[in-house]
Amino acid sequence: xxxxSGGGEGGFGRRELSFAEQLARSIANGGPISLAxxxxxxxxxxxxxxxxxxxxxxxxTAPEISQMFGExxxxxxxxxxxRSGQRKPPYYVELGPGRGTLAADAxxxxxxxxxxxxxxxxxxSPVLRERQTAxxxxxxxxxxxxxxxxxxxxxxxxxxxxxxxxxQQSIRTEDGWREMMVGLGEGGRLAPQxxxxxxxxxIPAELRDAPVGSIHESCVAGAAAMLALSRRLAKQGxxxxxxxxxxxxxxxxxxxxxxxFHHYADPFAQVGDNDLTxxxxxxxxxxxxxxxxxxVKGPVTQGVFLTLLGIDARAQALAEATPDxxxxxxxxxxxxxxxDQMGRLFKVLGLSHRDWPTPEGxx
Ligand code: SAH
Numbered sequence: 001x002x003x004x005s006g007g008g009e010g011g012f013g014r015r016e017l018s019f020a021e022q023l024a025r026s027i028a029n030g031g032p033i034s035l036a037x038x039x040x041x042x043x044x045x046x047x048x049x050x051x052x053x054x055x056x057x058x059x060x061t062a063p064e065i066s067q068m069f070g071e072x073x074x075x076x077x078x079x080x081x082x083r084s085g086q087r088k089p090p091y092y093v094e095l096g097p098g099r100g101t102l103a104a105d106a107x108x109x110x111x112x113x114x115x116x117x118x119x120x121x122x123x124x125s126p127v128l129r130e131r132q133t134a135x136x137x138x139x140x141x142x143x144x145x146x147x148x149x150x151x152x153x154x155x156x157x158x159x160x161x162x163x164x165x166x167x168q169q170s171i172r173t174e175d176g177w178r179e180m181m182v183g184l185g186e187g188g189r190l191a192p193q194x195x196x197x198x199x200x201x202x203i204p205a206e207l208r209d210a211p212v213g214s215i216h217e218s219c220v221a222g223a224a225a226m227l228a229l230s231r232r233l234a235k236q237g238x239x240x241x242x243x244x245x246x247x248x249x250x251x252x253x254x255x256x257x258x259x260x261f262h263h264y265a266d267p268f269a270q271v272g273d274n275d276l277t278x279x280x281x282x283x284x285x286x287x288x289x290x291x292x293x294x295x296v297k298g299p300v301t302q303g304v305f306l307t308l309l310g311i312d313a314r315a316q317a318l319a320e321a322t323p324d325x326x327x328x329x330x331x332x333x334x335x336x337x338x339x340d341q342m343g344r345l346f347k348v349l350g351l352s353h354r355d356w357p358t359p360e361g362x363x
Contacts, residue, residue, distance in 0.1 A: 019045045020271035024190060032183030032195060035256070036220070039166035045272040047125040047164070053098055058275050059259050061160050062243070062302070062342060063102035066332035068318070070105025072309040073241055076359045077106070077155040078115040080239045083357040090153045090238060092117035095145075095225070096161035098128060100135030106157065107136065117155060120148055145228040153353075154232055156240035162285070163244050163277040165221040167256065170199035172214040177203050180215070182268065190268040204250040215254040217278055226285045230292035230351065239352040239359055243302065245345045246280030255279035282349055289351045297350035297362035303343025305361040306336055 017025065023041065027033060033041075052058045062069040081090055092110075094103050103119060110117065119139045123129050129141055142148055169180035169192075177199040185191025200208060203216050210216075229240060258267040258274035265274045282299040289296050298305075315333045319326035337343040350359040 018272075020273075023271055024184070024188065027182065027190065028184055028188070032181035032193065034168065034195070034197075035180045035182055035192060036166040036168040038182040038190075039256070039276050039278075040221075042272045042274075043164055043166070043276055044124065046275060047128065049127065049272075051099065051127055051131055052275055058261060060262070061098060062336055062346070063098070063105065063159065065335050066329070067101075067105045068311055068314050068329075068333065069306070069336060070102040071109040071314065072306055072311060072361075073102065073157055073159075073243075074106025074109035075113060076241065076309055076361050077157070077239060078110040078113040080352065080357050080359050081115055081117075081153070081155060082113065084153070084237070086153060086237070088152060089115070090117045090155050091120050091149060093120045093122065093148060093154050093156045095122045095156070095158040096164065097121050097123055097132050098160075100132035100139070102157065102159055103132070103139070104135040122148070145225060145232070148232065150232075150236065153236050153238035153356075154240075155238055156229060156233070156351075157243075158240070159243045160277075161244070162219070162222045162225070162242065162280045163246070164275075165219055165225065167217045167219045167278040168202075169254065169256070170203060170216045170218075172210050172212050172216075174212055176200050177208070177216070190271060192268065207250055207252055210252055214252045216250075216252055217255060217281070219278065219281065219284070222280065223284050223288055226288040227291065230289045230294055233289075233294055233351060233353050234292040237353045237356055239350065239356060241359060242282075242285060242349040242351070243346060244280040246282050246299075246347055248299065249281035249283045251281075282347055285349055289349075293354055294351045295354055295356075295358055297352075297358050299347035299349045300362050301339075301344050302346035302348055303337040303339060304363055305348040306343075308363065309361045311337060 097103050119136050121139045122142045170177045171180050171194050173194050178194040179197040179199050181193055181195035182190055183193050255278045256267050258265040258276050260274045267276055286296045315329050319329045335341045350362055352358050
């Protein structure tokens, strides 16, 4: 029992501080924290305490829009495995599987192609683990990549996983590049501010002379995760498909965004109750894979990828099987591939062991 005074049993009772209040208090006492740390703490709280997906949640992802997404990903990976000539079933590994919808659709499509992988999920949220178990009862869970099994090839999928990992931001000031911190602003509200830490040597040479106020992002956690996955693929064999919104760096810009109830929100308000993401630098991910001598395909846009994998034919077959849903199926396909919807912003990166076949879907 703590010896602190105040409140106490039978008194007014001490109200437990909310996550946002605790974080604000710890910044008030200990000083600003880095933006990366802020994003790591708030997202751990956010994902750990809710299922954020779907119409009643904060955002919707491709596998929640249509079964065609997971099916085509499953077929693409199953096809790599079949062409590899391997016999023992591989491991299907998914990072941040959300509700487990993509995995369930992929497993069904793979099973039809005669592939029956053993499923391993990297997922930290207890709430989402429960959702995933409902879809894939035998899934084996991991807190991170390090504990994934080492004895067989891996077929790896990550959809909207890398965008949730914490980014570090640097801001160009009159005195050079400084790390972006989160401190207390007006009225005790959290606010971003340039810190003391000198970041010049972290900025790609060609961007260092950018105008004052410019922002550069880097996702150390994402690069580390990609390197760990690539090492596994290089040792164990297999392939990976990484899908996310992002760009081919190096480039400048502040892509930190918060989403709540399907609308953009202030990343520094409703602390811990917004989904915080940043755009993914696919060049960094591809370079990590190349460092481990993997074959890298893409990135191509999600629209190109799904079209090359035959989403048109799949949509037609589904519409013929369920004519009363033909309109919805057509609409879902449009959302996934149209350039003004998810088709262009979302990109797909394909990786494979250098002695393995490469996945289809890349122009
Ligand atoms: N892939 C799913 C969900 C995307 S949301 C879909 O497409 O619907 C991001 C997912 O990553 C969630 O499952 C979340 O709990 C998980 N996640 C976020 N940060 C993580 C981390 N550091 N380690 C493991 N999982 C994480």
